[in-house]
Amino acid sequence: MIGLLSYLVFFATVATILAIAVLGLNLQWGNTGLFNGGVAAFFGAGAYGTLILGGTPQAGHLGGFAMPYPLALLGGMAVAAALAWGVGRLTLKLRHDYLAIATFGVAVAFENVMRNAEWLSGGAKGLRGFERPLQEGIGSGLAYNALYLAFVASLLLLTYLFLERLVSSPFGRLLRAIREDEEAARSLGKNPAKVRLTAFVTGSVIMGMAGGLYATFYAFVSPQDVLPILTFQIWAMLIVGGAGNNRGAILGAFLMWGAWTASGWALSRHAPVEAQIYAGSIQYVLIGSVIVGMLLWRPQGLFPERLVVSQSGGATRPAPAK
Amino acid sequence: MADPALSIRAVTAGYLRDLPILFDVDLVAEAGKITTIIGPNGAGKSTLIKAIAGLVPVTSGTVRHGGTDITGLRPDRMAAHGIAYVPQTDNIFRSLTIRENLDLALRRAGLRRDAIRARLLAQFPALQAKLGDKAGSLSGGQRQFLALANALATEPRTILMDEPSAGLSPRAAEEVLEMARGLTETGVTILLVEQNVTQALRLSDHCYILAEGRNQIDGKAADLLGDPVVAEIYLGGKRLRVGA
Numbered sequence: 001m002i003g004l005l006s007y008l009v010f011f012a013t014v015a016t017i018l019a020i021a022v023l024g025l026n027l028q029w030g031n032t033g034l035f036n037g038g039v040a041a042f043f044g045a046g047a048y049g050t051l052i053l054g055g056t057p058q059a060g061h062l063g064g065f066a067m068p069y070p071l072a073l074l075g076g077m078a079v080a081a082a083l084a085w086g087v088g089r090l091t092l093k094l095r096h097d098y099l100a101i102a103t104f105g106v107a108v109a110f111e112n113v114m115r116n117a118e119w120l121s122g123g124a125k126g127l128r129g130f131e132r133p134l135q136e137g138i139g140s141g142l143a144y145n146a147l148y149l150a151f152v153a154s155l156l157l158l159t160y161l162f163l164e165r166l167v168s169s170p171f172g173r174l175l176r177a178i179r180e181d182e183e184a185a186r187s188l189g190k191n192p193a194k195v196r197l198t199a200f201v202t203g204s205v206i207m208g209m210a211g212g213l214y215a216t217f218y219a220f221v222s223p224q225d226v227l228p229i230l231t232f233q234i235w236a237m238l239i240v241g242g243a244g245n246n247r248g249a250i251l252g253a254f255l256m257w258g259a260w261t262a263s264g265w266a267l268s269r270h271a272p273v274e275a276q277i278y279a280g281s282i283q284y285v286l287i288g289s290v291i292v293g294m295l296l297w298r299p300q301g302l303f304p305e306r307l308v309v310s311q312s313g314g315a316t317r318p319a320p321a322k
Numbered sequence: 323m324a325d326p327a328l329s330i331r332a333v334t335a336g337y338l339r340d341l342p343i344l345f346d347v348d349l350v351a352e353a354g355k356i357t358t359i360i361g362p363n364g365a366g367k368s369t370l371i372k373a374i375a376g377l378v379p380v381t382s383g384t385v386r387h388g389g390t391d392i393t394g395l396r397p398d399r400m401a402a403h404g405i406a407y408v409p410q411t412d413n414i415f416r417s418l419t420i421r422e423n424l425d426l427a428l429r430r431a432g433l434r435r436d437a438i439r440a441r442l443l444a445q446f447p448a449l450q451a452k453l454g455d456k457a458g459s460l461s462g463g464q465r466q467f468l469a470l471a472n473a474l475a476t477e478p479r480t481i482l483m484d485e486p487s488a489g490l491s492p493r494a495a496e497e498v499l500e501m502a503r504g505l506t507e508t509g510v511t512i513l514l515v516e517q518n519v520t521q522a523l524r525l526s527d528h529c530y531i532l533a534e535g536r537n538q539i540d541g542k543a544a545d546l547l548g549d550p551v552v553a554e555i556y557l558g559g560k561r562l563r564v565g566a
């Protein structure tokens with residue numbers, strides 16, 4: 001019983017953290033139309049940033065600066081912001097497909113730097129020496145994990161509320177306007193480049209927060225945590241949930257994380273022994289199939305963006321006018 | 323004579339650097355007047371308007387507005403210089419409500435935004451009744467009104483309009499052009515592209531004929547209306563020869 005409960009808490013914590021990252025991607029893709037193919041890099045920037053700033057001093061690599069936890073987490077988010085700002089300045093001029101390739105390249109480079117720059121990141125062995133906040137008082141059992149789940153869940157809620165407000169604010173209106181018609185927006189004196197950069201950095205900061213929370217949960221981060229598969233997982237969650245809809249993004253995260261862990265479990269249990277070594281690859285194939293299947297048969301996701309306007313100009317409105 | 327509101331001198335422009343669409347185009351739009359551009363499909367009318375609005379790179383020549391050189395200025399800076407551009411299509415934000423459309427355009431108006439919005443709604447009563455509706459649900463004529471209201475929200479001295487009457491019923495077209503006429507009485511300068519030649523000539527003060535990216539004929543609209551050459555070219559259905 002306790003075992004199951006522990007597992008559920010563990011599962012929900014990771015799903016919640018990933019949901020935060022999916023919300024960040026939803027701001028970029030769902031609301032702004034920016035194809036970020038390098039989610040793992042911004043997630044990773046937050047993860048490494050948080051542990052380097054908040055960890056205890058280590059021989060052999062940078063940090064830790066033993067900062068109080070909230071500062072370390074904010075610092076990790078700032079690292080993600082800085083990376084996003086630099087990348088955004090260079091790449092946001094690019095069209096969708098090129099932007100995707102460029103950001104994917106950034107993520108691959110990020111992973112490689114983390115793997116090889118031992119002085120910075122501890123290299124392939126990863127970054128240790130971090131102690132989870134309040135661990136001394138509470139211990140590391142179920143109680144701690146449950147509290148941590150409550151913590152990440154409240155951050156998920158805050159992020160959700162923040163984004164919902166943002167989307168209905170003048171800034172959100174501007175995002176929709178630019179996505180709909182850039183030339184018309186420019187003629188009204190709007191600067192799409194600036195607006196896009198703002199959305200890109202904000203979304204990346206949210207991913208960085210997710211990364212920081214993830215690294216905090218494991219008190220560890222290594223290049224294995226920022227592989228390209230993470231980017232695909234986050235994308236699959238958003239596509240399944242429905243781009244443009246924050247609630248869909250969260251549900252997509254839980255559904256896909258559920259499917260991912262369940263498939264991993266089922267494969268380890270039921271796949272023939274010879275196939276076991278391929279289990280990881282089979283999961284990759286599964287996630288790829290989900291993305292392709294959704295794009296083919298239900299591209300709007302399970303929970304589509306509420307507002308639908310057809311290209312021909314007539315608004316399709318589910319509810320009759322008052 | 324006062325400075326013309328807008329003067330274009332020897333402008334060569336095109337979407338790609340080595341492929342000009344406009345060649346040495348000259349044009350002057352007098353303040354508080356309507357100037358029209360007419361010409362066959364593909365003549366470069368839209369390109370000229372976009373070049374003025376900063377959306378198409380100008381490779382040589384100058385665009386001056388009220389005495390300031392605005393050649394090659396970024397399009398989002400044009401509003402600050404008193405220029406508003408109303409594109410031919412997609413000139414409103416369909417997924418936003420009428421009110422959101424106006425507020426978007428009014429974002430820089432600061433404290434005066436309520437006053438400006440009230441004035442615009444008085445000017446366009448058809449929009450007042452639909453403030454909360456999505457702009458995508460408007461009829462063609464109402465869309466043009468909204469596009470015009472959005473442009474006016476930036477308080478321009480000059481409005482560039484690309485075929486505001488295209489695709490409208492004759493009555494709606496008439497209304498939109500009447501509205502443009504009315505605006506000049508408040509001192510606004512209008513440069514517009516118009517498909518319907520007779521209507522363009524009737525409506526405007528000065529008219530430019532463009533073909534294959536070059537100036538052809540220009541003159542007082544009233545003179546051109548009685549000009550047998552123009553009548554032959556445009557009303558007789560013959561194609562305009564380059565360099566005529």
Ligand SMILES: Nc1ncnc2c1ncn2[C@@H]1O[C@H](COP(=O)(O)OP(=O)(O)OP(=O)(O)O)[C@@H](O)[C@H]1O
Nearest residue numbers: 337338343361362363364365366367368369370515
């Ligand atoms: N975005 C673009 N990129 C490259 N070439 C373009 C682009 N838009 C238009 N052109 C070309 O520029 C030339 C002039 O087009 P333009 O749209 O200015 O004509 P127009 O006079 O407005 O015609 P219409 O009456 O059909 O609106 C055409 O040859 C067209 O193919």
Ligand SMILES: [Mg+2]
Nearest residue numbers: 367368369410
């Ligand atoms: Mg045109």
